[in-house]
Amino acid sequence: MSVIQIDEVSKLYGFGDATTVALDEVSLTIEKGEFIAVMGPSGSGKTTLMNILGLLDKPTHGVYKLNGRDVSRLSKIRQAKQRRDNIGFIFQSFNLLSKLTVIENVALPLAYKGTRSKKRLKTAERVLEQVGLADRDSYLPTQLSGGQLQRAAIARALVNNPSIIIADEPTGNLDSVSARVVMELLSEVHKLGNTVIMVTHNPSLTRYADRIIYMLDGSIVYDESSVVGDIPSRVQRAINALRKSDDDEKLANVSAMMETIPDSSKTPEKTDTKKKRKAAKKARKARVKKAKKSESNAKEKSEAKK
Numbered sequence: 001m002s003v004i005q006i007d008e009v010s011k012l013y014g015f016g017d018a019t020t021v022a023l024d025e026v027s028l029t030i031e032k033g034e035f036i037a038v039m040g041p042s043g044s045g046k047t048t049l050m051n052i053l054g055l056l057d058k059p060t061h062g063v064y065k066l067n068g069r070d071v072s073r074l075s076k077i078r079q080a081k082q083r084r085d086n087i088g089f090i091f092q093s094f095n096l097l098s099k100l101t102v103i104e105n106v107a108l109p110l111a112y113k114g115t116r117s118k119k120r121l122k123t124a125e126r127v128l129e130q131v132g133l134a135d136r137d138s139y140l141p142t143q144l145s146g147g148q149l150q151r152a153a154i155a156r157a158l159v160n161n162p163s164i165i166i167a168d169e170p171t172g173n174l175d176s177v178s179a180r181v182v183m184e185l186l187s188e189v190h191k192l193g194n195t196v197i198m199v200t201h202n203p204s205l206t207r208y209a210d211r212i213i214y215m216l217d218g219s220i221v222y223d224e225s226s227v228v229g230d231i232p233s234r235v236q237r238a239i240n241a242l243r244k245s246d247d248d249e250k251l252a253n254v255s256a257m258m259e260t261i262p263d264s265s266k267t268p269e270k271t272d273t274k275k276k277r278k279a280a281k282k283a284r285k286a287r288v289k290k291a292k293k294s295e296s297n298a299k300e301k302s303e304a305k306k
Ligand SMILES: Nc1ncnc2c1ncn2[C@@H]1O[C@H](COP(=O)(O)OP(=O)(O)O)[C@@H](O)[C@H]1O
Pocket: 013, 014, 020, 021, 022, 040, 041, 042, 043, 044, 045, 046, 047, 048, 049
């Protein structure tokens, strides 16, 4: 059984003319123990996808099965329970509570679970040791460096012993040394048999992953397996092209480059992908039109009622 299976999941924001299709009928199956790197330009829907997979948000359409169970339409409370028992979430901006000490932050998810205070602190201390932060347990978040904050956030994500870790650009705010420490931690968690799904803009971090997904305009445009320790050739070409181009803007948004690097070894497939994308775009436009139409119909109806 797959740990995660989503089927034609869409997420729409806004109404009428201002509708944004953040996710466009995305289907994805994730097996236990995979380490997936998700790339794609800003606005391509990566965070929206992570929030849905992490049960922080619900899809507008489509089905989400977590460990074989349909969780797409659960109540907020049941959703939170599923999240607590299965998922650890790591954010780019750490999201630690500033008035609580490090150990209190880490122990917090256990409080929601109803674990006794003594046991909570003991478990939190053990996880803090695991991330190398035991000596900072009584510090406040403001007293820690960015790298330490992210390690504390990882400890908080791990404290419930979840089997799925979702990390949305976990190294986005870190210097390269701290980023490496964070990646090594995620890698350890992966090696223990857990599933890791990580959004990153940094192509060199794809070396930790065994599967790479590229998103564009709310769709998955590539989904390829990779060998841990290797950077896939497509990503490597993008890095090389960037070294030559010296273009700051492209550097900031490196994954957008994937689209423009010709893949000489796979030319037929590429034309194929291009065609598919064109068709998908057309279908997407039609769907948005349809959604808008049904929305305005519904509006008319409700106004007629009045
Ligand atoms: N809460 C929201 N309300 C309206 N639009 C949103 C919201 N969240 C995301 N979007 C839009 O959805 C699209 C995808 O966003 P996001 O998932 O954050 O992309 P990424 O993480 O790849 O940068 C963007 O066009 C963004 O502006």
